[in-house]
Amino acid sequence: MTPVQRSEASRQAILNAAIELVDEVGYAKLSIEGIASRAGVGKQTIYRWWPSKGAVLFDAVLDRSEPEGATALPDTGDLAADLKLVLRATVDEFNDPRQDRLLRALALEIARDPQLAELYRERLDGPMHERKKARLKSAGLHESIDLDVAVELIWSPLAQRWLNHGALTHAFADAVVDTALRGLQHD
Amino acid sequence: MTPVQRSEASRQAILNAAIELVDEVGYAKLSIEGIASRAGVGKQTIYRWWPSKGAVLFDAVLDRSEPEGATALPDTGDLAADLKLVLRATVDEFNDPRQDRLLRALALEIARDPQLAELYRERLDGPMHERKKARLKSAGLHESIDLDVAVELIWSPLAQRWLNHGALTHAFADAVVDTALRGLQHD
Amino acid sequence: MTPVQRSEASRQAILNAAIELVDEVGYAKLSIEGIASRAGVGKQTIYRWWPSKGAVLFDAVLDRSEPEGATALPDTGDLAADLKLVLRATVDEFNDPRQDRLLRALALEIARDPQLAELYRERLDGPMHERKKARLKSAGLHESIDLDVAVELIWSPLAQRWLNHGALTHAFADAVVDTALRGLQHD
């Protein structure tokens, strides 16, 4: 199962090249040939190990994010404040052109390829989703609330607005948190 | 400004071909050459009038959806019920493979191209967004609630889950509505 | 039938590039990509008009040889002397590295591809063969002699020795002529 002779040097060169090129030329102009050439690698070495350029990019992001990705969400006891902190950070990330390019490329590829989406859920989104649920749970929400739905209620508006090139501000992040926590119909 | 001699027959043939081809071969394999050939049209006729294949597709969708798109949202007085009705219909739409392919192609192109996103906001999403706000407003929500945020709170989770190839069910639609209306922190 | 829009400039550039490259890198390393790149032409333009690199080379040789190829063989009345003159010239041609490379490439391609051989017979070898027969006929050979066979008897030894990288000298050319004219069994 595990390849015997696979070159780790080539693998790293390919992942680096992919990330650099997405940043430099954008995802639309990212090509296998470009990655191979930048990485000093034969095209076949890419085709041997990855089924698509999306998969390469995914692996690249995965490879670079795993160490830091394990951190839990802040828990100061003030749910609203903690969520606003996190969502504002996300807003900043989306507003950083380099991050934007990389994340958008990834998101597009996932939206296009169900297999990649599955992999994404398993390896990146799933664990993060669990951490989000854990944070909500520790806030002691009413037990009738479905935490999966709650998480999506809070995080989707940001993602959606980002994908549609809408304006992303801290104020919007705050408003989402406030509205979600309070609900639309309250007395 | 307005083209004098533009052939409406060619325009229609192109838009038809685009929609058919997205359905048949998927957006990734949609090509200008393919559209031109299917439509029995010279490539130049496409390049003359549209800047990108995304724009063609967008026009095609626009052209076909405008008549029906103008309808208002249901307003029976029961906000939760009305929203569930609408969201369930959206779920069904996303779950229909033909609709899925077309809408996904459109969404991807909008996510990729800010200009198209702008056009989308102006022509399709904006008006719909206004209708959604109007429905919420008629429900007499607390005045402190930002209706733009409220709309995104309700509609984003569906769109987001759809893009990520998550399971879309009526139950999920219902849960989103209930959770959003009630809020996470209630007594 | 005749292409309306074919670019004569591209055609010439391709034929030139082919001839230059055969001379520079040899036929084995001649590639369509190389020709296209040297000619400043898209690969498709070559594939559009020629079925193989052999066909390109053939056309190139044809294009350059047609004007001069029409000349008749010398006829001084002395058959032996005339033939020796021509065969010695052929020997010189084969011994010139540039000519050798081009002609060998052509000969190999013809030996490999029956269709090309047919074309070769029609366009280049056939007319030349007729001129050779005409020269022999004017010498007043015995009427029982098959001129086609006679021509091959005289010209094949040179070609064969050349293909097999044997030594090609004027003496050999002379000996072939003498032996062929006199015959092996004479009194």
Next chain:
Amino acid sequence: MTPVQRSEASRQAILNAAIELVDEVGYAKLSIEGIASRAGVGKQTIYRWWPSKGAVLFDAVLDRSEPEGATALPDTGDLAADLKLVLRATVDEFNDPRQDRLLRALALEIARDPQLAELYRERLDGPMHERKKARLKSAGLHESIDLDVAVELIWSPLAQRWLNHGALTHAFADAVVDTALRGLQHD
């Protein structure tokens, strides 16, 4: 000098595979990878012992033809009849598709590679050439005749016509013999 541990089984498998594959896919599509795979052998084992695929093929032909190749030419006392017999057999060989493919591959490789040509002369063509000369000598030709030239006069037309995909018949073989023996200028 002699390899100590060379595997004779692999050698035979490689030569077999080469001959089979030339027959099946033709020389143009013959590849080292194909031979190795068909022979169940590592590519390196081929590269270790042969400099080119032409050399492999050459060895294969050599290996299979040496036993029978040693036979002398017929000598019934009637030179013309004996030569016709031999040349007709050659015609038949060239007209047999399996033989044609193999011999043509070999001839092309020899025409392309002077080193191989040298080897060919030493190992296959040289001995056969001597036998041809011996047969002519025994016929008591005039002493002024160069036997090397005489041999080429008789055998080249067949080979040349074959390479150029001309029609090869027994009649042609007979005509070549008659014309060569009689000579073009006779009384």
Next chain:
DNA sequence: ACGTAAGCGAGACGGTACGTCATGTCTTATA
């Protein structure tokens, strides 16, 4: 009414990238 300019279908053009194949070198594990 008629020439002229536009839009049109067709498709050639110089390019880029695709995904595949074979090259010849190399490394690993087996016998």
Next chain:
DNA sequence: TATAAGACATGACGTACCGTCTCGCTTACGT
């Protein structure tokens, strides 16, 4: 130490589209 297996960098293959261009043809205007 030769071998079977196969990864590797390289480079060519033949195909698909890109976006631009040039061809004749048709069609509608403006004189």
